[in-house]
Amino acid sequence: MSISLPALSAQLLVGLINGSFYALLSLGLAVIFGMLNIINFAHGAVYMMGAFCAYFLLNIFGIGYWPALIIAPIVVGIFGMVMERTMLKWLTGLDHLYGLLLTFGLALIIQGIFQNYFGSSGLPYAIPSELQGGMNLGFMFLPIYRGWVIVCSLVVCIATWYAIERTRLGAYLRAATENPTLVRAFGINVPRMITLTYGLGVGLAALAGVLSAPINQVRPLMGADLIIVVFAVVVIGGMGSIMGSIITGFSLGIIEGLTKYFYPEASNTVVFVFMVLVLLVKPAGLTGRAT
Amino acid sequence: MKNTISALLLGTALAFSVAGGAFAQDKNVKIGVLTDLSGLYSDLGGQGSIVAAEMAIEDSGMKAKGWKIDLVSADHQNKPDIATGIARRWIDTDKVDILADVLNSGVALAVNNVVKEKNSIMLNSGAGSSELTNTQCTPNTIHFTYDTYMLAHSTGSAMVKAGGDTWFFLTADYAFGHALENDTTAVVKAAGGKVLGSVKAPLNTADFSSYLLQAQASKAKVIGLANAGGDTTNSIKQAAEFGIVKGGQKLAGLLMFLSDVHSLGLNVAQGLNLSETFYWDMNDGTRAFSKRFAERLKTHAMPTMVHAGVYAGLLHYFKALDALGSNPHDGAKVVAKMKEIPTDDPLFGKGSIRIDGRGIHPAYLFEVKKPSESKGEYDLYKLIGTTPGDQAFRPLSESKCPLVKH
Numbered sequence: 144m145s146i147s148l149p150a151l152s153a154q155l156l157v158g159l160i161n162g163s164f165y166a167l168l169s170l171g172l173a174v175i176f177g178m179l180n181i182i183n184f185a186h187g188a189v190y191m192m193g194a195f196c197a198y199f200l201l202n203i204f205g206i207g208y209w210p211a212l213i214i215a216p217i218v219v220g221i222f223g224m225v226m227e228r229t230m231l232k233w234l235t236g237l238d239h240l241y242g243l244l245l246t247f248g249l250a251l252i253i254q255g256i257f258q259n260y261f262g263s264s265g266l267p268y269a270i271p272s273e274l275q276g277g278m279n280l281g282f283m284f285l286p287i288y289r290g291w292v293i294v295c296s297l298v299v300c301i302a303t304w305y306a307i308e309r310t311r312l313g314a315y316l317r318a319a320t321e322n323p324t325l326v327r328a329f330g331i332n333v334p335r336m337i338t339l340t341y342g343l344g345v346g347l348a349a350l351a352g353v354l355s356a357p358i359n360q361v362r363p364l365m366g367a368d369l370i371i372v373v374f375a376v377v378v379i380g381g382m383g384s385i386m387g388s389i390i391t392g393f394s395l396g397i398i399e400g401l402t403k404y405f406y407p408e409a410s411n412t413v414v415f416v417f418m419v420l421v422l423l424v425k426p427a428g429l430t431g432r433a434t
Numbered sequence: 435m436k437n438t439i440s441a442l443l444l445g446t447a448l449a450f451s452v453a454g455g456a457f458a459q460d461k462n463v464k465i466g467v468l469t470d471l472s473g474l475y476s477d478l479g480g481q482g483s484i485v486a487a488e489m490a491i492e493d494s495g496m497k498a499k500g501w502k503i504d505l506v507s508a509d510h511q512n513k514p515d516i517a518t519g520i521a522r523r524w525i526d527t528d529k530v531d532i533l534a535d536v537l538n539s540g541v542a543l544a545v546n547n548v549v550k551e552k553n554s555i556m557l558n559s560g561a562g563s564s565e566l567t568n569t570q571c572t573p574n575t576i577h578f579t580y581d582t583y584m585l586a587h588s589t590g591s592a593m594v595k596a597g598g599d600t601w602f603f604l605t606a607d608y609a610f611g612h613a614l615e616n617d618t619t620a621v622v623k624a625a626g627g628k629v630l631g632s633v634k635a636p637l638n639t640a641d642f643s644s645y646l647l648q649a650q651a652s653k654a655k656v657i658g659l660a661n662a663g664g665d666t667t668n669s670i671k672q673a674a675e676f677g678i679v680k681g682g683q684k685l686a687g688l689l690m691f692l693s694d695v696h697s698l699g700l701n702v703a704q705g706l707n708l709s710e711t712f713y714w715d716m717n718d719g720t721r722a723f724s725k726r727f728a729e730r731l732k733t734h735a736m737p738t739m740v741h742a743g744v745y746a747g748l749l750h751y752f753k754a755l756d757a758l759g760s761n762p763h764d765g766a767k768v769v770a771k772m773k774e775i776p777t778d779d780p781l782f783g784k785g786s787i788r789i790d791g792r793g794i795h796p797a798y799l800f801e802v803k804k805p806s807e808s809k810g811e812y813d814l815y816k817l818i819g820t821t822p823g824d825q826a827f828r829p830l831s832e833s834k835c836p837l838v839k840h
Contacts, residue, residue, distance in 0.1 A: 150647070153647050157647060261733065262476070263474055263480070264663065264667060267699035284677050404648070410636060
């Protein structure tokens with residue numbers, strides 16, 4: 144296959160778009176793991192719930208895309224907090240495996256319920272009229288909606304990173320993970336903070352779900368297909384590292400995009416090959432601190 | 435001593451009478467629906483295939499004739515190894531007589547071997563690969579509903595005739611996708627067209643933009659979608675997003691089911707050409723069946739051609755059993771009977787099962803309606819062409835099936 148510069152740039156851009164989804168999803172996972180030490184396998188399911196929430200808002204309440212971007216993450220985030228309060232809370236201090244099994248089971252149940260009522264082929268969700276159409280960049284036709292996805296995801300990623308790494312609230316949060324007893328002694332309600340953080344992580348996944356609803360069909364299994372790749376992203380970036388997962392999310396999107404161009408048959412394995420290579424060289428991930 | 439002898443005599447007599455009864459009148463049948471109950475194809479087969487099988491059992495009237503019919507089902511998860519494991523267990527331990535649906539070509543080709551080895555029956559409705567009745571044909575397999583040869587000829591030649599003489603394929607990277615691409619390539623070339631290239635995407639891809647850009651860059655007039663289920667709907671939806679149809683290229687959905695078009699919505703799917711062998715709104719017979727079917731399904735979806743094939747195929751199987759008088763538990767023998775008697779059911783009309791196992795009935799070319807033309811949620815197709823049964827499928831003269839004597 145001959146390689147042309149325009150075609151290559153187009154693939155890079157498309158990879159960046161997919162990378163924004165990986166980044167948003169792995170960001171939520173990293174926040175939850177970093178702060179709560181929970182390996183949240185229900186992440187794909189809440190991503191799917193975000194998309195379904197947007198669909199219900201539109202088709203039952205007539206609420207469009209823009210309000211859904213705010214409402215869906217809040218609704219699903221509250222669902223996440225209820226889940227944390229009623230179930231995950233009891234696993235504090237136990238081995239990671241318990242959290243993983245619980246959330247994995249929950250994911251299967253949630254997906255099963257949605258599939259039972261809505262089938263597997265999915266429901267349509269249209270691109271909002273303001274973002275329809277596209278622009279010709281010379282080397283490719285960029286749908287405006289995809290451009291919006293990159294911008295939106297970048298802004299959210301950086302804001303989350305800033306909130307956790309650079310603000311006082313974020314400092315409390317990080318301190319609470321290090322030593323909850325001590326932070327409690329300063330009069331801070333640690334369990335509530337943990338619940339809110341889980342809600343935030345889940346909300347981020349739901350936001351990614353709303354963003355993806357107009358691109359993919361709103362399907363019960365849309366998250367299950369994605370979650371394994373997103374886990375690879377988190378592992379490569381270093382479990383719990385916020386900046387690590389953002390950067391890895393975007394770069395893996397690009398690597399995958401290039402593979403789709405040069406050797407498409409390998410496109411759904413390349414991420415895992417990369418993961419193996421990284422783990423061999425840096426077992427704690429690219430930006431992870433060995434503990 | 436006397437007691438022992440009489441007991442022995444009684445025992446022998448009992449044994450003979452039981453065995454004799456079983457020989458004369460074995461009217462037990464066990465049907466196994468093997469399908470995708472949880473994955474991307476579960477709308478076009480899945481639970482609907484089980485409902486179709488239940489309806490076939492009820493509508494066959496076999497119970498009134500003294501038959502006892504059991505139904506089991508399992509999820510093969512689109513994995514050939516899981517499917518062959520289930521098939522072996524069903525046939526060996528559970529004494530299942532016939533495996534129905536078996537969608538997904540990769541799965542079907544694997545199960546095909548098991549069924550032949552164990553002299554059971556595969557009544558295939560959901561798989562596409564035309565190899566099932568070509569090089570891989572067996573005396574134990576019937577491929578009832580459709581195949582890639584039919585799809586390629588019906589949709590492919592219609593598109594070339596309409597001026598689409600250069601093609602680029604977006605192909606699902608497994609047995610079915612490859613078969614569909616090859617069959618369509620042959621049709622396009624035979625009609626004087628050219629294939630400019632193809633790209634093979636892994637099964638269950640969420641984002642097709644990368645492949646669509648390659649298809650766009652090829653400048654081919656037609657982009658052939660040699661994929662199925664969620665892969666097809668995602669690629670069509672994203673092709674609209676990338677302005678591919680607006681840019682003058684046409685999409686050919688080489689295998690699309692009613693469930694796919696319904697899921698896409700008419701806004702995105704309108705104008706697409708596709709081929710099927712069954713549509714719910716063809717005549718009173720299909721409408722009556724479909725209405726009953728939708729009422730029984732949780733999602734209330736209308737049946738796809740795969741569901742229709744499971745129903746009609748099983749009805750035909752029961753007819754053959756009825757003609758044989760009892761269940762011989764001999765796959766090849768029952769299949770031979772099924773090939774002998776003509777098929778006739780309300781969904782596919784009159785037809786036959788050919789020597790190579792191919793179900794013969796007409797194929798229909800449909801166009802997806804515009805939103806303004808549709809009168810209901812499932813009012814999706816208009817009929818634009820019919821290929822008679824004897825021309826819709828691969829002619830026996832081209833067959834590489836060992837059962838066909840040239």
